[in-house]
Amino acid sequence: MSPDRAALERTVERGEREGGSVEFKERLTKELHASEGRFESLAAQLRHRVLSGDGEATYVVGVTDDGGITGIPREDFSESMDVLSLLAEEAGAHIEEVQTWGVGNGSASATNGDGTGSAAGPEDGGIVGLATIREGTAIEDDEHVVVGTAGHVDHGKSTLVGSLVTGQADDGEGGTRSFLDVQPHEIERGLSADLSYGVYGFDSEGPVRMDNPHRKGDRARVVQQADRLVSFVDTVGHEPWLRTTIRGLVGQKLDYGLLTVAADDGPTDTTREHLGILLATDLPTMVAITKADLVDDERLVEVEREVERLLREVEKTPLRVERHGVESAIEEISETVVPVVTTSAVTGRGLEVLDEMFARLPKTAGSGVDEQFRMYVDRTYNVTGVGAVASGTIKSGEVAAGDELLLGPMQDGSFREVEARSIEMHYHRVDQASAGRIVGIALKGVREEEIERGMTLLPREADPEPSREFEAEVMVLNHPTRIGAGYEPVVHIETVSEAAALYPENDQLLPGDTGRARVRFKFRPYLVEEGQRFVFREGQSKGVGTVTDLHPGE
Structure with missing residues (x-):
C-alpha cells in the first residue's frame, strides 16, 4: 500500500465523529451549498471541525457519509474545492494542501504526493480528495519581496539560496542546491536548466525557514506563518540557457537582483552578461561573493577588487557591506549603488548579513494593486482533479478564486474566456492574490496544451488589443x-x-x-x-x- 493511499485509508477509518476534526462530503455545489442560509451553517460546521482539531481539520470529498469511497467527476471535484475554499475563508481558515486519488472499479489508486499523478477519469469512478484545512488566513501582500538570482554556472547561486531558505549549511558538494532544482537530470548533473523558486520569511522572532523544501506543506507553512516573505526566482547559470535567465529577470515582477561570483573563479564573461541584464532593467542589485571557504585571504581580497572594478566599469558604485555595515547597504542600494557581501554556504559566513538585509529591504516594485489585474504566463502544467494551471508573477491588480478572466492572445490574436478555479502560492492555497505574488492559477475553460508561455491573463471586462x-x-x-x-x-x-x-x-x-x-x-x-x-x-x-x-x- 502506498503512503498516499494509507493516508486516505486512515482518515476514512477514523470516520466522522461528534467533536472530531474529520468531515466527509460526497460533493459540494455552488448552487446548493453556497446558497443563503446553507453556506453560513456549513461554515460554522467547518469552524467547529477546525477548533476540534486544534487548528486543523480534514475534509474528504468524494465519499459518502458512511465512508464509502465513490469518487466524483473531475468537474464536480473542482467545484467542490471552490466551495470548500469559500467556506474556509468564511470560517477564518484556509485550504493548505489537497491530495487526490483516482477511483476505478470501486477502489482508489493514489497519485503522486503533489497531486500530479495519473488519476482515473470520471468514467472510471472519478476522483476522491483529502483537503487539509488550517486556521488562519493568507498573509497580506504588502510584505512580499521578490529577488531574482543570477550568476555563472557552478558559482554557488542555487546552493546559497538553498542555505538561506533552510538555514542549513551546505556539505561542500552543493547539497542544498537540490532544494531548488526541479528536474531529475538537473539534480544528477548539478546544473539548473529552468527557473526554480525558493521562499523563506520573517516574523517577530526572526527567520521562518523550511525544514524540508521537498515537502509542499513545508513551503505552505512558511507562507502561513511569516509576517514578511522573500521569494527567490533562481535563474540558470549555464550559457546555453541564457534565454531562460533573461526570462527570469525580465519576466518577473522583481524587487532586487542577487548576482553571485565564486571566490575560486572570479568574474567571468557570463557574470558580465548577467550583470548587464540586471542593470539594464534598472533593478537594484547586490553581489554575493560565494565559496569564501575555498580560498585564502589573499585570493579573497583579489576577487573583491575584481568585483569592484567590474562594477565601476559599468558606472556603478560598489559598497562593501562588511566595511560599511548593513544599515548603509539598505539605505544606499539603488540603480547606482551595489552592495557586495562575502559569503560561504558551508561555514555560514555572510548569511546572517543577507538575512538582515532581506528582512529589512523595502519593496521596490510598485504594488500595482489599484490597477487592472494582469499576469503573464510563465509555466503551464496539469494537476489531477484540478486541470490546467498557469503560473507566473502577478504584474498588477488582484485576482480571486472564481474570477472570470480572459486568456490570450491565441495565435489569431483572440482571447479565450476562462475562470480562475483556485489559486496557490508556494503550494499554499489562497482565496486571492495581488501584484508581486508568484502564483499558480487553475483555469476552467481551457486545456493545458492550449496555454502558452507569454500569454496574458486579464479580467473578463478588459478590452485587450494585442x-x-x-x-x-x-x-x-x-x-x-x-x-x-x-x-x-x-x-x-x-x-x-x-x-x-x-x-x-x-x-x-x-x-x-x-x-x-x-x-x-x-x-x-x-x-x-x-x-x-x-x-x-x-x-x-x-x-x-x-x-x-x-x-x-x-
Whole structure:
C-alpha cells in the first residue's frame, strides 16, 4: 500500500465523529451549498471541525457519509474545492494542501504526493480528495519581496539560496542546491536548466525557514506563518540557457537582483552578461561573493577588487557591506549603488548579513494593486482533479478564486474566456492574490496544451488589443558590426521570448548607439504595453529597449 493511499485509508477509518476534526462530503455545489442560509451553517460546521482539531481539520470529498469511497467527476471535484475554499475563508481558515486519488472499479489508486499523478477519469469512478484545512488566513501582500538570482554556472547561486531558505549549511558538494532544482537530470548533473523558486520569511522572532523544501506543506507553512516573505526566482547559470535567465529577470515582477561570483573563479564573461541584464532593467542589485571557504585571504581580497572594478566599469558604485555595515547597504542600494557581501554556504559566513538585509529591504516594485489585474504566463502544467494551471508573477491588480478572466492572445490574436478555479502560492492555497505574488492559477475553460508561455491573463471586462508590432527606444550593448533593417534577434519582454525583426529609424544602429526602432514579432501578436522594458539578443549581440508606442492589430 502506498503512503498516499494509507493516508486516505486512515482518515476514512477514523470516520466522522461528534467533536472530531474529520468531515466527509460526497460533493459540494455552488448552487446548493453556497446558497443563503446553507453556506453560513456549513461554515460554522467547518469552524467547529477546525477548533476540534486544534487548528486543523480534514475534509474528504468524494465519499459518502458512511465512508464509502465513490469518487466524483473531475468537474464536480473542482467545484467542490471552490466551495470548500469559500467556506474556509468564511470560517477564518484556509485550504493548505489537497491530495487526490483516482477511483476505478470501486477502489482508489493514489497519485503522486503533489497531486500530479495519473488519476482515473470520471468514467472510471472519478476522483476522491483529502483537503487539509488550517486556521488562519493568507498573509497580506504588502510584505512580499521578490529577488531574482543570477550568476555563472557552478558559482554557488542555487546552493546559497538553498542555505538561506533552510538555514542549513551546505556539505561542500552543493547539497542544498537540490532544494531548488526541479528536474531529475538537473539534480544528477548539478546544473539548473529552468527557473526554480525558493521562499523563506520573517516574523517577530526572526527567520521562518523550511525544514524540508521537498515537502509542499513545508513551503505552505512558511507562507502561513511569516509576517514578511522573500521569494527567490533562481535563474540558470549555464550559457546555453541564457534565454531562460533573461526570462527570469525580465519576466518577473522583481524587487532586487542577487548576482553571485565564486571566490575560486572570479568574474567571468557570463557574470558580465548577467550583470548587464540586471542593470539594464534598472533593478537594484547586490553581489554575493560565494565559496569564501575555498580560498585564502589573499585570493579573497583579489576577487573583491575584481568585483569592484567590474562594477565601476559599468558606472556603478560598489559598497562593501562588511566595511560599511548593513544599515548603509539598505539605505544606499539603488540603480547606482551595489552592495557586495562575502559569503560561504558551508561555514555560514555572510548569511546572517543577507538575512538582515532581506528582512529589512523595502519593496521596490510598485504594488500595482489599484490597477487592472494582469499576469503573464510563465509555466503551464496539469494537476489531477484540478486541470490546467498557469503560473507566473502577478504584474498588477488582484485576482480571486472564481474570477472570470480572459486568456490570450491565441495565435489569431483572440482571447479565450476562462475562470480562475483556485489559486496557490508556494503550494499554499489562497482565496486571492495581488501584484508581486508568484502564483499558480487553475483555469476552467481551457486545456493545458492550449496555454502558452507569454500569454496574458486579464479580467473578463478588459478590452485587450494585442500587437504584432511596436515602436521602441533601443540601446545596442554589443554587436560585431551594425544593426540594419530586418535584423532578427530574439526579444524578451515579460515572459515572451519571440523572434522579431528590428527596423532602426535611420536604417542602422552601431554598438553603443541609442535610437528609435520599429519591432515586429515574426510569428504572432502579444499583449504589449507602453513603458515595458525588454532585452534583445542574438549570438553575442545584445541590447535593451523600452516600448514607446503600439500598433494594435498589426
